[in-house]
Amino acid sequence: MSGCAIYTTPQMDLNLPNTSFNSAFNATPLNATFKSDAEKDLTRAESAPSQIRGMWWKNFERQQLNKLIEHALQHNFSLKSQLALTKASELALVQQNASDYPSVNMSAGATADAEQINEIRSGNIGLSSSWEVDLWGKLESLQEKAQWDLVSQQAIYKMRLNTVAGTVANIWLNWQAEREKKLLYASQFARTKTALEVIQRRFAMGKNSVTSVWQQQRLLESIKSQQVNNQSQLLVLEQQLISWLGGDMNTVFTLLQSTPEQEVSLSLALDPVPEITLSQLQVRPDLQQAYAKLQAADKLAAAAAAEKFPRLTLRADIKSSKTNTVALFDDWAKNFIVGLTAPIFNGGAIEAKRQQRLLQLEASFADYQQKWLDAILDVQTALINEGQLFRVAEQLQIQLELAQKTVRVVSLKYRNGKATYLALLRAQETSLNLERQQVNAKRSLLANRIKLYREISHSNFSQSPDLQHHLLLTSHSVVEDIK
Template sequence: MSGPPSYLSGRSTRLASRLFLLSSAVMALQGCSSVAVSEPDPIVLPDTFTDQQQVLPAVDWWTTFNDSELNEHVNDALQGNYSLQAAEARLRQSLAQLRGSRSDYYPEVNAELGKSREWTSEDSTTDTWSAGLTASYEIDLWGGIRAGAAESRFSADASEAAYRTLANTVAGEVSTYWLGLRVQAGKLRLLEDQKQRLATALKVVEGRKRRGQAALTDVWQQQQLVESLSVDIIEAEAQRDIYLQQLALWLGRGQAPLTADMVSDLTPVPQPDMTLNSVPLEALKARPDIQEAYARLQAASAGVAVAAANRYPRFSLSASYRDSDADFSQLFDNWVANLAASLVLPIIDGAGRRAEVERQKAAEQEALADYSQTVLEAAQEVQQALVEEQRYLKTLQSLTDQLELARKTLELQDYYYARGQIDFLDLLNAQQELLSLESQQLTARWNLTQSRIQLYKAVSHGRFGETDA
């Protein structure tokens, strides 16, 4: 078939041209409108947050621990965690809603084709074909349509930030429980070593008892000290099993990727060399929870604009081409064109639209307060993480120094006791002090590891996999 179809010639092309020019002009007018967003009052932050550039942990901050197995587990969790998959689905919903809201920018065009049959009393029938092309468009005079699309866009931004917040949480929980397993492995090794040392000391006490150089109560006290470690071992094994269960949960699996026996082969937790004394202000602003709160504030402001625009008249254009004929081949010969404009003006609605504006303004104030509170809480979280980092570093150093002295003391007390120069109580106190300091040092190392995880999470923007933080 050569040449354009007959139904695209004449009046149809002229009307289509007018519709295109009209819609183009209106969309250009819409491009000039914008949504006014309420800006929060500036919050004065402490000197902890600086405008100067600082060296921050890697974007994938868990890699700072130099643990290849941890890296693998976190990557698996970012793919397999069901809560994260649900957050991703919510993000896709928001993006689909955004695309749907932007459809109101354009005219709606529909085509119709139908056939009807009529019967008369003379038993005759008449077939009629009908066809039509309709177009309608609402002119966004007051920016309501654009504000609605902006609200959807900001909601999508909030969903994306919420996803990053959850991804950061997932990475943090997997890091905590995996490194916790390594700590528990070290604790169980320490307890077994302590129990063996105390059992060796028990033999010395029993030997002195047989020679009449020690009382029976000395033997019992030493036995009680040995047995007390059995309780600590039971608790450490239970904590190990809980960490295994939690690790499986955050990985999105029914069971952990390793057994309790395999945990015993794990090496001690490596300590990253990086320490932070201050945090760039930009790192605080990039936190996903702050960005989510600000996006929700923007969405609330757009909601006010939508409600306000709904109080004003709506102006719409519509156009149609229609024809009907008994002969399908002549269906496109005699078109009837129609172009109409309509204006809908709200007059009486029981103050419903005004109430909706007030509700949206209150929601905007709520979002504004939530944003300010989120900033304060984020700043406090970062400051607390920095304080705890320094606290546990100093505590660990002090305990390390004390532990060295306690070992020297016990070594000398063993020597004196074997020669009967001190009482058993002096030896027992030295043993208990060493056991306590060894346990405290291990706990301090674990506290430092946890504070590092919290600090790295606190300054992370959650955009994992990028090369530039």
């Protein structure tokens, strides 16, 4: 039973923050667009391709990556921990909803002489029930607060899902980059060694000084040191994957060692990013968690406001007590009590608590607005960076082609005695460095695309079909509530 609510939620504008970011979206330098349109409905918000908003890593079309992330989503211990907390919140909601019903307790007792313990002198049995009438909406507010706490935990679980998938994807990307560098260093070592043999023959013929041989040997040793560092990085990345995949060493090594040669290269085709609207960001789990936290704070403020009003409790007892146990169930005493408890003096504690809850609500609202700004900034930054990284990759490719042409021409002139070794050394070092920079540029481009996918994902990719359906329903309910 609930009466009239006496607490009114403060009027807050839950529309999207009106900032200068909105005008900046039109300047996105890609075929991906970011439009400010908060009035578009959830159907439009879910219109983006499922491989981008859902299991976004499948967009890279690498089976090795798919299997690594699927295994991590099933066995990662941080996910298991958060899932347990989510289930605990469900039980907390069940406990809070129990206030809708009266509590019933049974008591029973018997007395006997110490010398005649087997002979019962008297006995009693009774039932008691109590129920607080929710006159001012306090219990209802606490129930709704527990519901929003559950939504918050579910959103945190989805955030953790996205974090695990994104971290594993980034580790895999770094591992792939180091694998490509390993092949590159082997090629550079072979080319540099061949050049060293030419220089040594020219030195034997008296056409070079010994310093030319030393310089080329130094260049060769520098490649060896890069190979050592590369091998170390590969081992570290493998250990990181083992940690994120729940310590399953055999699975990690099996998946990494079964990489086809065509999957070693980082040359992945990236599709254009589809249109991104602000309404699509409503399903981001961090925004859902911030909104749930805001609503929970609102319900706590309502419950605190109701504490200064009287509490009405109904209590009923039924008891039988007889010296003759045979007649124990023949005569029952029944009582019905109505209790009213009202605070009179508490040193201002109730009012202070109400003010505290209101300030916490104000803080949660500010956090919610800031989360929106952070989400907008994160997506916009990823879009801008992608445009710049594409240009950098293209420029590095042009520079590398020019450097390789220079090496071929200078090498030919050097063999014919028309170029100095210093010119050849500079050309070699430039070409080698640009080859390494190209690998790093491709890695940066793909890492930024992973970041963009994570920023726009709804994270509803739990490995449990039942939980995934439940999280999807939660996502829809939060968006509808915001609207």
